[in-house]
Amino acid sequence: MRSGRARLDLLDPLEVSKLGGLELITEGVVEGFLSGLHRSPRRGFSVEFAEHRMYQPGDELRYVDWKILGRNDRLYVKQFEEETNLRAMIVFDTSRSMAWTGSPATVLPKLAYSQRLIAALALVLIRQRDATGLITFDDDVRSVMPPRARLSHWRQLLGTLAAVEGGQGTAAEPALKRVVRQLRRRGLVVFVSDLLLDQSLALKALRFLRHRGHQVLVLHIMDPAEVALGGPNEARFEDPESRTAVIIRPRDWAGAYRDTVRAVVSEWRLACRRHGIVYQRVTTDTPYGVVLRAALTPPSRSA
Amino acid sequence: MIGFLHPWVLAGLAAAAIPILLHLLARREPPTVMFPAVRYLVSTTREHQRRLKLQNWLLLFLRTMLIATLVMAAAGPTAPMSGVPGHVPSALVLIIDNSPSSGTMAGGSPILANLVTAARSVLARATPDDALWLVAADEIPRRGDAAGLGELLDDLAVSPRRLQLGRAISLAGEVLASEKRPGEIVVLTDLQATALSPAEPRAPLLIGRPTTPPPPNTGIGRIETGTQPWSSGGGRISVVLVGDSAGSVPVSARFGDRPPRQALGRVGGSVVLTLPGVPPGWWTLTTALDPDEFRHDDRRVGAVRVAPVARVRWDSTSRFLAAASEVLASNGRILPGREISLGRLAQGASVVQPPNDPAQLGALNRALAARGVRWSYGNLSTDLAFTDSGAVVGRQRVVRRYPLQSAGSGRTGVLATVSGAPWIVRDGSVILLGSRLDPAWTDLPTSAGFMPFMDMLLNRLARGEAALGQGTPGDPVPLPDLVTAVRQGEQEWRVEGGGMFQPPDAGVFYLLAGRDTVGAISVNPDPRESRLTRASDAQARQLWNGARLESLRDVADDAFSSASRGDLRGPLLWLALIAGLAEMGLASGWRRRV
Numbered sequence: 066m067r068s069g070r071a072r073l074d075l076l077d078p079l080e081v082s083k084l085g086g087l088e089l090i091t092e093g094v095v096e097g098f099l100s101g102l103h104r105s106p107r108r109g110f111s112v113e114f115a116e117h118r119m120y121q122p123g124d125e126l127r128y129v130d131w132k133i134l135g136r137n138d139r140l141y142v143k144q145f146e147e148e149t150n151l152r153a154m155i156v157f158d159t160s161r162s163m164a165w166t167g168s169p170a171t172v173l174p175k176l177a178y179s180q181r182l183i184a185a186l187a188l189v190l191i192r193q194r195d196a197t198g199l200i201t202f203d204d205d206v207r208s209v210m211p212p213r214a215r216l217s218h219w220r221q222l223l224g225t226l227a228a229v230e231g232g233q234g235t236a237a238e239p240a241l242k243r244v245v246r247q248l249r250r251r252g253l254v255v256f257v258s259d260l261l262l263d264q265s266l267a268l269k270a271l272r273f274l275r276h277r278g279h280q281v282l283v284l285h286i287m288d289p290a291e292v293a294l295g296g297p298n299e300a301r302f303e304d305p306e307s308r309t310a311v312i313i314r315p316r317d318w319a320g321a322y323r324d325t326v327r328a329v330v331s332e333w334r335l336a337c338r339r340h341g342i343v344y345q346r347v348t349t350d351t352p353y354g355v356v357l358r359a360a361l362t363p364p365s366r367s368a
Numbered sequence: 369m370i371g372f373l374h375p376w377v378l379a380g381l382a383a384a385a386i387p388i389l390l391h392l393l394a395r396r397e398p399p400t401v402m403f404p405a406v407r408y409l410v411s412t413t414r415e416h417q418r419r420l421k422l423q424n425w426l427l428l429f430l431r432t433m434l435i436a437t438l439v440m441a442a443a444g445p446t447a448p449m450s451g452v453p454g455h456v457p458s459a460l461v462l463i464i465d466n467s468p469s470s471g472t473m474a475g476g477s478p479i480l481a482n483l484v485t486a487a488r489s490v491l492a493r494a495t496p497d498d499a500l501w502l503v504a505a506d507e508i509p510r511r512g513d514a515a516g517l518g519e520l521l522d523d524l525a526v527s528p529r530r531l532q533l534g535r536a537i538s539l540a541g542e543v544l545a546s547e548k549r550p551g552e553i554v555v556l557t558d559l560q561a562t563a564l565s566p567a568e569p570r571a572p573l574l575i576g577r578p579t580t581p582p583p584p585n586t587g588i589g590r591i592e593t594g595t596q597p598w599s600s601g602g603g604r605i606s607v608v609l610v611g612d613s614a615g616s617v618p619v620s621a622r623f624g625d626r627p628p629r630q631a632l633g634r635v636g637g638s639v640v641l642t643l644p645g646v647p648p649g650w651w652t653l654t655t656a657l658d659p660d661e662f663r664h665d666d667r668r669v670g671a672v673r674v675a676p677v678a679r680v681r682w683d684s685t686s687r688f689l690a691a692a693s694e695v696l697a698s699n700g701r702i703l704p705g706r707e708i709s710l711g712r713l714a715q716g717a718s719v720v721q722p723p724n725d726p727a728q729l730g731a732l733n734r735a736l737a738a739r740g741v742r743w744s745y746g747n748l749s750t751d752l753a754f755t756d757s758g759a760v761v762g763r764q765r766v767v768r769r770y771p772l773q774s775a776g777s778g779r780t781g782v783l784a785t786v787s788g789a790p791w792i793v794r795d796g797s798v799i800l801l802g803s804r805l806d807p808a809w810t811d812l813p814t815s816a817g818f819m820p821f822m823d824m825l826l827n828r829l830a831r832g833e834a835a836l837g838q839g840t841p842g843d844p845v846p847l848p849d850l851v852t853a854v855r856q857g858e859q860e861w862r863v864e865g866g867g868m869f870q871p872p873d874a875g876v877f878y879l880l881a882g883r884d885t886v887g888a889i890s891v892n893p894d895p896r897e898s899r900l901t902r903a904s905d906a907q908a909r910q911l912w913n914g915a916r917l918e919s920l921r922d923v924a925d926d927a928f929s930s931a932s933r934g935d936l937r938g939p940l941l942w943l944a945l946i947a948g949l950a951e952m953g954l955a956s957g958w959r960r961r962v
Contacts (some may be wrong), residue, residue, distance in 0.1 A: 161404075162404030165402060165403075165404050167403075259404065261404050261405065261407065288404075290403075291403075291404065291405040291408075294409075296401050296403075297398075297399055297401070299398045300398050300399050300400070300401045301398045301399065301400045301401065302400075302401050302403040302406050302409055303400055303401070303402055303403065303406065304402075304403065304404060304406035304407070305402045305404060306404065307406075309406050309407070309410065310400070310406065311406060311409050311410055311413060312398050313409060313413060318409070318412060318413065318416075321412045321413075321415070321416060322408060322409060322412045324412075325408045325409075325411055325412040326405075326408055329408060
């Protein structure tokens, strides 16, 4: 992005969503995100030269081809075969609970937020020549896109994302098992979900992936209204998936609920850490850039 | 028993249902909110569910209690409570017994003075919120504040009227019946045994009575003047002494302007005095005792008619009339003559009895009409009936009679009745008897009262006079038909014959028919007042259930104490405050914890 223009990756996601279609704003977000990095998020460069490409802000200076700079006064970086070896698989929860927002006027639904986040993440990866695939699921696997590193593949991925709507219940285990078939070598698995699912089954599947040598990143998508309980004086709260309902006075229960959410998040974080899984809680009012930075930074540097 | 000053406010207790209704209404239709993270809510509430239920019930209870206690406090609850200083607004009827016996001197002052002092002490404990009534011997409840009733006490004097305590207590109960405030009856009395009568107190009853025994007393209970009229030669009277004194006392009797005569007498006995002759007319007889502690019964009056005996021509064919006339003549109560015709209608005054032969009745009625008499005989009645007791004739059996029918203005001139129907009537100088004075018609000729009846009939009734009456101050006395006015000394009351007259005080009241004096009523204090003996506390409690008896000195301390009903508003408001604070604390504290 040119200087003087706002960086979309740091704007409010709802505001960003108003600026254009999924492709356009995703590119804008990624441009902003990459311009803010001092170096590329992933190394992945090897000694086996593959091709040149235009320097992008964030690329490490050691890969700049100084000869070309000397001849043409242009910045190119050298790319190597190893760069494309990373295979990433994004597993996207499209259950009905993901289509919810506590405040439609101010916050994107979790599903819409996740679509944009996944699109941006995929673009970042593909631009790094990382093959990126997508699996969507609700109570069953709904779509599978094998990992590819071409930019045209990203556009296909956008089409799949755009077609996603809130589905039924949530069953992550089949989708995560499906990943095993798609990633035969070690790769990166990004699990995007509100985690309103069977925790033990999901963890079991994630552990299995980890056991296969995959790097696993869990993005726990939460609506701000799910973090801080609000609502009318007294209400019947109903789960859109299971139809389970409970009648409470939110004002009376806000504190206890906050503690429960905190405990759940803490439980997920501990369980993931125990198995070397990177866990990141994401609320849908968080700018995409912040999430991308946290998600794509090596685990040792993540919060 | 809890009472309420404003019981209608208790209708507001329905408001206590508001928290429950709100709770139910709120439970009925809470809005539904879609919320994916319900599982977090479920796990949150699961931990607190039991406490939440308890909390909700406790809050419901506290809120209901808060409203209920506030409503009850607004209704002004009171409860019997001893040792409570002050009292809640009460209704108190103060009965002060200023009957004649209250004039008895005790310790240098009349008992009434002590009663009034005690009454003032009771009133001094009253507050402006109290409703107060004062009832004296006139049995008129007077309402006022403590100051107003205090002024009435200033003017209160010994009344000639007797006060029946039971009746006064019942009256006080009726007064309090319409009062919503807790009521109490305070009776200040000398607790004369003869004044006690049963009553069901409708409110707590407090009796204040003297603790010192009453003094011995002798009073004049009755004067018997014998058959009247007296002749100009004088007469004999018998004075009956009543009371509870054992010694002899001198009795004096003054008749007209003659010097008084004296004799000694004892309680329970009678003193016979011979009085000198006076000219014909109506005379006041005054008997008196030497003053003692109870002055009211030391003097008694009576009316005496002095006149020459009647000169009578009697029907010798009527056996019982003839016999009675001969007896009266032999005793000097009548003389043979033509002043009065007895048995038949004749010129001048006549006492007419119906004929034996019904065939002669028409001729008699025509003769009566010719004399201008507005009464006539009707058809023979053989129904068994009895005379109505009265001054003229007592209760006698009547088996045959001619109903007397008036052609004039109703019942004017009726002297005696049988079952309410005229039996002896007078019109001018003619007296008509409904039955013949014969045992086949009535028991009167064979009764002990026959000779006095004949004496009165001839010497007084046939001469246009009425029977002599007796009465007590304040009690209504029936008047004969022909009376148009009542006179005592210079004072005169216009009255309607056949009505009632209420003598205001003791004395002789003369009955006037036009300008003629036709009778008299001797009004004297009730002789029962002379017995000053007090009833015991046990007797009083037996007659008046739940009565508390105190000395006159202490009665004020106990007044309003039955109603010593503590005001429960304070405790209830405290309870409401505690309930409110508990509710706030519980709700907010619980929220903080949750």
